Amino acid sequence: MENKKELRNWLDEFNLDHPLVIAGPCSAETEEQVVKIAKQLKDSDVSVLRAGIWKPRTRPGNFEGVGALGLKWMKTAKEETGLLTTTEVANPNHVELALENDVDILWIGARTTVSPFIIQEIADALKGTNKTVLVKNPVNPDLSLWLGAVERLYTADIKNLGVIHRGFSAYEKTKYRNNPEWQIPIDLQNRFPDLPLILDPSHIAGRRDIIFDLCQTALDLNYDGLMVETHHDPDNAWSDAAQQITPATLIQFMKDLKIRKEISESVDFQNKLNNLRAQIDVADNHLIDLLAKRMRISDEIGKVKKDQNVSVLQTKRWNEILGNMVLEGEQVGLSEEFILRLFKAVHQESINHQEKVMKAK
Missing domain, CATH: 1.20.59.10 (Chorismate mutase)
Incomplete structure (x- = not known):
């Protein structure tokens, strides 16, 4: 990718004195739920409301999202709180519906990133858009595949790009739902320092008790932002209940997290x-x-x-x-x-x- 500095402009426009924070429920469940969570996040460090509208599940039979109806709920939440909105898109139809409902940031999920064919279709559907597009790492630890997805979008004249680190699947189970494999995003950051890097600690952790430590690690590694799943009643969430925290917990996290300086002149x-x-x-x-x-x-x-x-x-x-x-x-x-x-x-x-x-x- 040439002219990489163009990629950083969208993040600078937030003019924040802290990392960018994206938060909201794993899934949009009802309009009341989406708006309630948005209002609880309104007066905090959160700038962008996230919610899954279409949920790609590993096995059939699980809740797979409310579909396009949820986009209207997010639009209402945006109007009532002023928060920007973001959701996952997995095909050109999702892209069209998200753009029609003025979603501000679109993200591409880990299962989609693994397919260059689908990425190309999404890139073609987004060609020339001024919306911000974030690309989650592929489910498998493959830096080239991750960068390939970004490059396809960049080639489609999409300049407001960023990446989301959500961890990688592994055959051997560890304490994480998805292993962080920190070296892979570090390598990406070293190669493309002007590409904003955001941590998704919820999907790495799979459980709420280690989310804070993951966030701190990300800030220690100079990540640009955090995407944290938050729900007003996490234990009763319709999907991924164990890895969601309350808005109040997130607000406290942001107070407790230490933002490191990149360098000291001492x-x-x-x-x-x-x-x-x-x-x-x-x-x-x-x-x-x-x-x-x-x-x-x-x-x-x-x-x-x-x-x-x-x-x-x-x-x-x-x-x-x-x-x-x-x-x-x-x-x-x-x-x-x-x-x-x-x-x-x-x-x-x-x-x-x-x-x-x-x-x-």
Whole structure:
């Protein structure tokens, strides 16, 4: 994408002294519900009211949204509170209906982002619009797919763009509904720093008790905004009840969250930071040397296995290593999640080295 600075203009227009906050129910249920929540959010840091009108559900039979009728409810809420509005669109028909009802911001969901064909259809339907369009990350951890969706929209002359980080599905379950995989949005932010980045902590968490910590992490990483699911009666919400919080809770969150400065001009700060970064550089170089040494040992193991016609994968040995490393990691303050991911990557690289030795003539 060229002329990336054009992408930032829509966020600057809010002229906020805090991150952009988008909030509202997972699903629009009734007009009374939408308007009530909007009024509870009116005098807060919230600038945009969100509500799902069409809800793509994993399995049939669950509540799939009220449909176009809900757009009129959002329009009423906008008129009564002055909040801007946003909803998810998943096809050109949704786009047409949202534009007809003057929805201010349209977002593209994670299930839609995975399909370049559907993204292209939506981009064609939005071609040249001055509305803001936000793209959620795809369900799978694929940065290229995420950026590809943004690029298709940008090519359609849509300049008011942003991205939403809602986490990624994984085969192995963790404490999150969707794993954050923080490095992926960080890589995106590094490549396109003028593309606004918004966190959706509700879909990452899947439960309300860890939403605050996710929001703080996002602000520590210089995210531009938050999209938080809020409901006046979360426990009785028609969809995703466990991950919604009340407007009052969100308002308190915004008071308690710490907004970090990007940089300090203090000389003492810069000296300390430079010193610590130099130590990090030394440690990183040492890590590379150790990993290279480990892979050289793997090469030798591969030769021994090849000579004796023994298979590369030794499951019992691998499970022993993994269990021991998790215990060792806990003793030095390293999380189980980190150790598992690190050593699985190391193990895969070791397998690759041994396979190469096996195939050599």
